[in-house]
Structure formats: structure tokens, C-alpha cells
Amino acid sequence: MGWIDAVAANLLASSAGLLLILALLMAATTRARTCILLFGLQSAVIAAQIAALARLHHFAEGWAVAALVVVVKVVAIPWVLLRITTALQTTPIAAAAIGPTASVFVGSGLILLSFAVVRPYVAELGVDPARLAAAVAVVLIGGLLMVTRRKALMQVLGLLVLENGIFLAALTTTLGMPLVVEIGISFDLLMWVFLMGLFVFRIRDTFDHVDVSRLRRLRG
Amino acid sequence: MTLAAPLANLAQWALLLAVAPLLRGLIQRAKARAQNRRGASLFRPYAELAKLLRKQDLVPDTASAVFRAAPVVSLAAMLVAAALVPVLWPAALLAGGGDFLVLVGLLALARFALLLGAWDGGSAFGGMGASREAMVSALAEAPLLLGLVAVAILAGSGSLAGMAQWTLGQTLVHFSPVYALAATALGLVAIAEAGRIPVDNPATHLELTMIHEAMVLEYSGPSLALLELAAAVKLSLLLALLAAVFFPWGMAPAPTPARLALALLLFLLKLAAGAVAIALIESTLAKLRMYQVPAYLGLASALALLAVACTALIR
């Protein structure tokens, strides 16, 4: 059916732009819940990319990986994180080291940097420069989240976004990793999130806050 | 058929003006439904305008001629700006096919007139609304222009008609990230320019929350009717602009009656979709604090900047 192929190709082409916008929105947001929802959206876009690739290049594994991503990253992890934020009952605003305007402009700078970084590799790899640059940009924005957000939960979210970016990069260059590896990584992620949930409650009960910038006892 | 083109342009301009209050009515109705109410008639804004036109015009005794002139200039600028936007087919009545710089200039003229009218009222509310509006518009001008510049560079044309024509010629597969970035930026700016939530609440009269409403607080009767009409035309103009530049599919390639009628139908559908979207946003989001608006506009500026940068990076 030709029109499904057309839709798939369109999806692939426009996903780069969508991912860039979502990355910038994540840098701009100040609330933890919004960030979690944006992460879910980002994972959904990635799952759609995998499905489109599976359709266009006709490999069945892709559908399984797409389903896995949907189940783990679009449904399970955001649900767990949302439950944790509700139970924590801390302030909804995720304190950050730099304000939202500054974060947005730093994020834009990182996106421009990622475009500059991928330029020499595009020719030899034969990939769409926008998609590869979007992948690197997502990695860098994940790093930005980890470094600037002060709440412990946002650190794990930054890590998850980072992993999303690496996954995207693999997707762009080599059609993704084998199914076995994917299953393994997905379960690792679930474990991270559960462990972080446990730790966050421990931190809250011990220190009465979850502000990581105040956790400074680890000094020589 | 040499008269077909100017007639089609005149028709689309008249359509934009006629539909403006209906758009307001549609948004009100959609919001009411979202709030589980029935809502007023779709045509109530027309009745309101008629009512205001019949009333007496009150003018502060310390005001100068600028107070009476401001609504006229504001509405005149909006009326001319509406003639620059392609609606039914990729052409516009004035300015060589709707030059986007002229459009932005006319919007600025309308806003400047409104600022001066607010000052001349001589009350604290006018100055307050004007100062907030000055802040919002000063920061919104850059993303508005940069978003349109990004599309102009892609389309290789400075007129809105040219941009619409170019987008019509693109198949969906070639949708560049520049488009997505520019569309998001312009969408954010359109909300700010039109004075809707989350930037400004058009239905409030609380001192803490007014921006546009504070500027028109001293106006009454026919002058207020002119200002309300100008605001309505601005909103429909902005939606038509977004539709023309980013979703022009359905526009008639040539001004034949059949294709124009189809384009009319599709345009009304697009306007309705826009109205419902605005109503949903207004029903679900809260208005931002005034000093959070620069962060919102900073996000729009960053998106627009990236859009322009990407025109060079993605070739």
C-alpha cells in the first residue's frame, strides 16, 4: 500500500524537527511533570520512527523494538515517575541552576553545536544530517538537564533523555541495535527508575528535601 | 478573465473581515462547551458591535485629539493589513502580494496607536496596560520577524503569496525541520500578539492581570466598537497568516469559481480548527505571570533563531 509508505517516509522526514522542538521545550520547562510528559512524547516520536523504518526497510524486528519502546518508555517509565512525583509531595517547580530563558538559549547553542559536529560525518555515513544532528542534540540536552536541574528526580530524567539520544543516533546510522540488546537495555532502564524512586524517598526522609545542590557531605 | 484576480483578492479580503467576529463567537462557544455550558450564540459578537455603535462616546476632559484618533488609526491599519494575507488563493490585494515586512509594520502601527490612546486616557490603568503591552510587543517582534524570515529564505520570496505558493509546491516528504521550528515559533508569537492565554486574558478586568483590556478601559461606545473589531480582525489575520504560510493546501491554484468555493470551505474548516485549538488552550492552561512572559517569548525567539540558522545548516 503506497500511501502507508508515503506516510512512513513523511514521518521520518519530519521527526527531526519534532525532536528538536521537544528538546528545546524540555530545556525551557520548569515543572517536573511537564518534563516527564515531554519525555513520554519524545519516546513516542522515537517509537514512530522505528515503526516507519521497519515499514520502509521491511525488517520485522523493528516492530518488536517499537512495541518495546512504547511499553517501557512511553507508558511504564513516565507512569512510575509521575507516581513518584505525586507521592513525594514536593514543590512542582523543579529548581534549576540557570533560569528558563538562559536554559533555552544554552539549549539552542547546544543544538547549533550538534549541527556543526555532525557535518564532517554526514557525507561518509550517507545519512540525513537533520536526523543525526537531532540525535546528538538530544544527548546534549539530556546532559544539560542533568547538570542544571537540582531535583534528584530530574537527574534521572536527564539520564533517560541522554539514553534516548544515544538510541536515536544508533537508529540513524545503523537501523538500531539487535532485539536482544534492546530488551536488555529497556529492563536496565526500568531498574534505574525503580532504584531512583527508592533512593529519592530515602533522601527525602533523611534530609527532608530532594535538592541535590544541598547534598555536599561527600568532601575530602 | 482579467478581472478575476482582483475580484478574488477583494473577495478574500472581505471574507477575512466578515469572519472576524464569527471567529470570536466560535472561540467563546468552544470554551463554553469545554466548561460544560451551552454558551452564547455564535453571532453574538456581531450583536455586541451593533450595540456599541449605537451608544454615546465618552471622552475624558483632559484628553487631546489623539484619544479620538487612536481607534481610527488602529482599525485602519488592521483593515489594510488584512488585505495582505492570502486566504483563498496564493495572491493578495496589496503590497506586491503581501510583503511580510509591510504586514509586521502595519501591526506595529496599530499597536503604537493603541499605546498612545491608552496614555491619553490620563488614568493609571491606561499607562499600566500600555507599559505591559510595550514589554510584550518589544520582545515578540524579533521571533515574529525571524520566523517569517526563515520561511522567506526557504521560499526565496519576500511576499506571503510567494511563501504560500512555494509551500503548495512542496510534497509532504520534503517537510524541512525549518518549517516545524518556524511554525512553533510563530504559533507561540501569534498567541502573544493576539493577547490570548497564556500571555493575556481577554476576558478579565482585574488590575493584576489585564494587558489589552487595560489599554481600552477608557474607551466606550463606537470607539470601543472600532477597537474590538480591530482586535477581532487581528486574531483572524494571524490565524489566516499561519494557515497561508504553513498549511496552504486547499488554496485555489487559479481564481476559478469552483476552486475558490472549495478553498473557502477548507479555509473555514482551518479557522474552526484554530478556534477550537485556542479554546482548548485557554481552558486548560493558566495565564502566565507577567515576568514569566519574557521566558515564553525567549523560547519563541530561540525557536525562530534556530529556524533561521537551520536554513543554512540544512541545505
Added chain:
Amino acid sequence: MIAANPWMAAALAAFLLALLLLPLLAGLADRRSRLRVAPAALLVLALLAGGALAARVLWTGAPAALDLSAWAPMAEAAPFAFTLTLDRLSAFFLLLLCAVGAPVALYAQAYLERHYAGWRRAALWALLPLFLLSMALVLAASTGFAFFFGWELMTLLSAAAMLLDGDSPERRHNTYIYLVMMHAAAACVLAAFLLFLSRAPSLDFAVMRVAGPAMPLALRNAVFVLALLGFGAKAGLIPLHLWLPKAHPIAPAPMSALMSGVMLKTAVYGMVRFSFDLLGGGPSGWGYALVAAGAASGVLGVLYALGENDLKRLLAYSSIENLGIIFMALGAALVLQAHHAPVWAALALLAALLHSLNHALYKSLLFLGAGAVGDAAHSVELSQLGGLQRRMPITGGLVLVGCLAIVGLPLTNGFVGEWLAFRGFIAGAGAGAPVLPLLAGVLALISGLAAACFANVYGAGFLGRPRSPAAGAAEEAPRAMRAGMAALAAACLLVGIAPGFLLRPLGATVAALLPGAGLLPGAGLVPAPATALAAMLPSLALAVALAAAAALALRAWRSGGVRRTATWGCGQPLMTPRMQYSAAAFTEPLRTVFAPVYRADHQLESQPDGQAWYPTAVNYRSARTTSFERSFYRPAVQAVVNAAARLGRLQTGNVQMYLASIFLALIALLMIMRLA
């Protein structure tokens, strides 16, 4: 060498001679008879004639040349070449001078009569023609000596005018800073000229034009940097702008108008002459340097203007902003030329030149308006004004035209200049200079902030209620002042609605400076976008007029009449002027958003000390030292003073030490002569 018409040369000589001799009649201004308008009338006539000459050169392209070095007394007095040539570029700026000078002279007739008496009035009437003469010399000069002669004369005459206006330590301090910075700038320009001497036998522009493009790149870079420093300081680019807000407000209003309107443009003329004509363009780095300086000046200039309460200082900062825009366009033209896109470079250069003319027109209008306001309300502080539109309707209307023009709203000349600049920046995308379209965003930000600034100026100054008794008793300005302002306002609107008449001669000017611009097939002399704009504007004006008529008709259709009543004050029985927004309050949100730029010093103390909960009095003091003064100028001045102190140790007072140093210098010179 195009053979110059002897009639044109005679006309140029007559014009300059008239300006030179008019000061002799300055004494007439002090009389009581009808003759007292003679100096003004003759000056206006002289300037109109000069404008006609400049227009003829500009439209026909035939230059007017005057070689004074052959004249025996001149050859004895100054053995350097003194030649004046009016080519198209000089003629354009001379037209600018006359177009601004004539209305200002008309205005000055009434203004100087009201403000000065006795010898001061005569002195100012002597200074005005000489000042205009010095600027005309700078524009017409075609040798280094003539250029420099006029340049120095400009500085000295304007400083004299500043000192004439009063006497106070602050005024003398400001004039001193002005003189020091202008001389430093002149030194840079002189150095730039002298660097040519290593490759060119004389400092005649015709010779320099040939030698310039042939110089090695390092030398051309050095010349460009010196020219940028010299002309940039004269133009008030950040960070060399310190003198502008100190000097412009303290001169008399007509003088401020000329300084801001015309003198700053001589710096633009110098920059264009050096970069495009004498050096023949250069690497894109030059353009980017100009763009960076221009962008910084534009943004910071308007932000500083937003924080000002004094109308004249605000206008001075606004001049910095507009010069920033002009230099951004100049830089874009250089970049586009370096990227081999001469047609687009021509568009950008056209934008820069047209914006210079536009700024001259509306800025002088605004300064004249500020003078009229200061005259009528006895203050130029925005916190003391208000309600002036009702008291001075015509002056208010003319100042409104100036505000509309400076914001760049459609149908005024400001819009035309900014439109062309935007198109020039966007063109960078197709020419391989992707940074240039981002400048469109910078210009949009500057434009938005300027709109806020001038809505504040007109709103706080002219609308609402009067904030002081003097403002409430203001009278309309005298006829001559209104006539001068009206001429400028009419020019603003004319260029805004029908710029076509200027485009062909400007296009020819620009094509002469940018080789290759007119040679592309179908390009013509005027870049296509400019012609398109000129075609759009008259129909746009008609459309706006019709729409306004329709709106008026709609309002009057079934209206219930108009009733004048008191402003509703939420039940308050009495509305006082203090209940309105003040100028500082209006700009407060923007100043909060851009707080890092302002860095004001706040001092808050409550009395009695130590008892914070129940104070009897609270004092708040906020002072803003421009951060440049603190972080750039003071350390620089301190470094110079320290170095001078260290060098001062060489002055031991011992005669033998002095003899030894002379002897050592002689030996060093002999060695250099031997080795060279």
C-alpha cells in the same frame, strides 16, 4: 578625470563663500528692527542654493571641482593641496546637510531670539554658518588636508557653541571630555591617512583611490582599523560613545539638531569613503567588525535611552542606536561585497545611505521639538511634562510625526530605510553569509524597543495631564519654529510615501562605489527590491487613507454623540496628575527584563538606624553609572595616568641628563639613517 564644469565650480565656491561671509552679518541679529531676521533668511537662502547644487550633482552625476591650491595666497598660507570635489557620494551628504540645515536655520531665527540676547545671540549666529561651512568642507574635500581642516573645525566650533550656552563646572567637564575624545578620534583618522603615504605620492583622493586596492593586506587592515576607531568614535559607536550623551544635551537646540543630524553623518560619510572608495572593499572580517559594533550600539543605545528621563539625553542615546543600525547595514554591504554579491551589497549600502538621510531628518525634528518643549514648559524632564498636545497642538503633531518616523512605522521614511536594511540582511542567506539573516532579528528587537521608548516619550511628554504647573501653562511655539519643524516633518512623510525619486540617484551613487553592481543583466541601477517597495508605497498610503475614512464613517454611522466627562477614577473624587503612569514607570517592565544592562546602584536606608520595624523615614537612592564608564573608561584613563607618572620620573631636573638624552637621540637617528 571627468572635466568639471566651470559654472558648477563657481557655484560651489559661491556657496562656501556665502557661508564664510555670513558671520559678518551676525551682529544684525541683535537689533530690534526688521533686519534682525536677515542672518537667518540669508542662511536659509544660501543653504537652499547649496542644496540645489548638490541635487544637480546627484541627479546628473557631473561633479563640481574646485582647486584652491593653485590660488596664490592659499599656496603661501598652506603648502598642502586643498582641492574640493563634489562627486555623487559627497553631493548626497551635502544635500542631507542642506535639507536639514535650512529648516534648522529657520527654527533658529525664533529660538535664538527667545533664548539669547546681546553678544551671545550674535556669536551663535556667527557660529552656525561657520559650523555648516566646516561640515561642507569635510564632505566636499578631495585631499587629506582639506578633509582634516574641516574635521578639526567641526569639533572646535561645536565645542564653542556648547560653551556659549552657559557656564558651570559640569558643562566645562562635559565639553572637555568631548574635545579629548574627538581629538583622539581625529588622531586615528590622521594616522589612517598617513599610512597611505607609504604607497601613494600624495593625499589627493584620486591618487589614494588607485593606490588603496594595491596595498598589501596588512596595511589595508591597519588603515581600516584606524578608520573604524576614528569614525566610530565620531559616530558614537559603543564602546566609544561616552561623549555623545554628555555633549549633545548641553548645546543649544538648533546646534544639537545639527550635531545629531549632520555631524554624526560625516562619520558615516568618512567610513563609506574609506572602506568602499579609497580601499576598494576588503575581506569579510571588516564587514563583520562593523556589524558587531553596529549591533552592540543599536541594542545598548536603545536600552540606555529607555532608562533616561531627560528628553535630550534620551535623544542622544537614540542617535547612538540609529548609528548602530547604519553601521550594521554598512557592515552587511561589506560582507556581501566580499562574498561577490555586488547587487545585494548595493542594496545594503543603499539602505545605509537612505537611513542616514532619514535619521538626519527625524532626529533633527525631534531635537527641535525638544527645544520647543523646553522653551514652553521650562523643562525637558519627562517627569515634569504632560498634556502638551492640547496646549501646543501643532508642535505636538509635528513631534508625533517624528516619533512615528523614528520607530519605523509604515508611510514614514524610517520604514523605508529599515525595510531596505531587512532585505539586505536576508540577502546574506543566498550569498553565503548565513550570519546576516540573524541580524534581521537584532534589528527587529531594536525596532520593538524603540517603539516602546518613543511611545513613552510622546505619551509622557504630550499626552494625559500636565505634571507640573509650567507644563500646564505652556504656549504654542512661535511661527518660525513651527515652520522649520513642519518642513522636516513634510520631508519625512514625502520620503516615506514616495521614495522613488531618491532611488535612481542613490542607486547610481552606490553603483559607482561597488564595481559590478550595475553590470548584471537586468539588474539596472536600482536593486529590484527597492523599486518594488517604491511601487508599493503610494497604493499603501491610499489604502490606509481610505480605511481610515471607512473607520470614521463606521464610527459616526449610528453614534449617540460624544460627551466630554471626567476620567473614571474608581470612585475617587479627584484625579491628580500623579495618578498617571510616569515615564519611569512605563519602562519599568522592560528595564527589569534587561536588568543586567543597567546595573544601577541602589541605596536603601531607613531611619532611625538599627530599627527596621518602625522607621520614621525611608530613603531610597538609585544612581546609574553607565557600566562602560566604570569598566572601560576609568581603568583606561587610570592606566594612561600611571604610565605618565612612570615616564615622569625621567624628568630629573638634571641638565646633564637632558643633554645626554638629546645626544642619544641624535646617535639613534644617525644609526637608523645608516641602516635604512
